[in-house]
Amino acid sequence: MNISYKFKKLYIIKNLKHKKIIEQLSIIICIVLVMQLFVLIPSYAAAKDHVIYEVDWKSDHEAVVTLKWSDKNNKTPIMITSWIVNEDKTVTIRYNQGNSIQEGFNKRIISDNNMNCPCIFLLSENIIGNSEIIFPDLPKAKESITAISHLYNLGIINGYPNGSFNPSGNVSRAEFSKMLYLSGKMLDELDSPIVFSDVNNVHWAKRYIYTLASKKIVNGKGNNIFDPEGTITIGEVLTIINRSFELYGDTSSYPYGLIDHWSNEYFVDLVENKIIISSDRFYYPYTPDRLATREECAILLSRILTTYNQVK
Numbered sequence: 001m002n003i004s005y006k007f008k009k010l011y012i013i014k015n016l017k018h019k020k021i022i023e024q025l026s027i028i029i030c031i032v033l034v035m036q037l038f039v040l041i042p043s044y045a046a047a048k049d050h051v052i053y054e055v056d057w058k059s060d061h062e063a064v065v066t067l068k069w070s071d072k073n074n075k076t077p078i079m080i081t082s083w084i085v086n087e088d089k090t091v092t093i094r095y096n097q098g099n100s101i102q103e104g105f106n107k108r109i110i111s112d113n114n115m116n117c118p119c120i121f122l123l124s125e126n127i128i129g130n131s132e133i134i135f136p137d138l139p140k141a142k143e144s145i146t147a148i149s150h151l152y153n154l155g156i157i158n159g160y161p162n163g164s165f166n167p168s169g170n171v172s173r174a175e176f177s178k179m180l181y182l183s184g185k186m187l188d189e190l191d192s193p194i195v196f197s198d199v200n201n202v203h204w205a206k207r208y209i210y211t212l213a214s215k216k217i218v219n220g221k222g223n224n225i226f227d228p229e230g231t232i233t234i235g236e237v238l239t240i241i242n243r244s245f246e247l248y249g250d251t252s253s254y255p256y257g258l259i260d261h262w263s264n265e266y267f268v269d270l271v272e273n274k275i276i277i278s279s280d281r282f283y284y285p286y287t288p289d290r291l292a293t294r295e296e297c298a299i300l301l302s303r304i305l306t307t308y309n310q311v312k
Contacts, residue, residue: 001029002062006183009285016111025121032219037054038091038159047073048159049069049070050070051068051070052155053093053123054068055150057118060116060117061114061117063109063110064108065108065110065118066107066231070158073177076097076098076099077097077099077106078106079093079096079097079102080105080107081095081096081126081305082110083110085115088118089119090146091119091121091122092121093110094124095123109178111268117224118305119306120146120305120306122146134152134159134165135159135166135167136162136163137166137167139167144295147299147302148167148301150306154183156179156306157298166309168294170230170232170238170292170294171231171292172230172232173226173227173236174203174205174209174228176232176236176292177212177218180208180212180241180244180301181207181208182210184244186211186215189210190211190214191214192210193213193214194221194250196213196224196228197225198225198226199226209228212240216311231292232287233288234290235289237297237300239263241304242270243266243308244312245304245311245312246311247273247308247309248310249308251272251274252271252272252274254268254272255270261286269282275300275307278300280297281294281295
């Protein structure tokens, strides 16, 4: 046999083996990356079941609070055991849950002269070693932590399957429609004058989007397009909030000039009602086209819910 041909054949065989190994490694790497994506990408359908509450305000110092599960199929009994008014005027409600608990104690009249309704109720289970940390990646700012916990306990927002909240993440137009719908305790109104071509009958946010459209709170982007998966801007968030709620709080004023933008009147109105304050990142200069974050949406909606308001 020709020696050069023999070495050439061995070289080809060796290269084929290497190529096969590289292909196998590439497949393994792709599988790992896909698995990581499934962990990192938000999945609202797989949100963790947890205890939430409903509240019926009776007076400035009294409310009826009912605890329930975010998953309506969960029938595990819940019992309110105690509550305390904190220094920041939030109210911590402690509870037990389990099949050994007698049913009917998930609803209590919560009253305290130090409680000023509407206020924030924070839920805490009576378990040993409970650190009361809802998400491991909560922001450091106290208002952010309280606002996110507030909306989480109301069942308005949720975390991701990996346990995170991702406060700096952007919010889609469909996601914020759901947040607003739940914050306003709106009833379905599906007689919208607009039929969005990109929101079909099986879209998960159909009821939220069309209810807001029926109330003329949202009108899409023209040409019967809503763009449900598109990210929402600060200006759009403020406009939708302003169109949804009539506010009856203290008033303030905005001392700075504004660039020409269609959302200015909604921004100024929310400043005057102290829903937007000077410490907000978009206060000065007002940056309406910046994408809204999950943290900012939670803060704004929490402020709305702790201000005397009426859904328009």
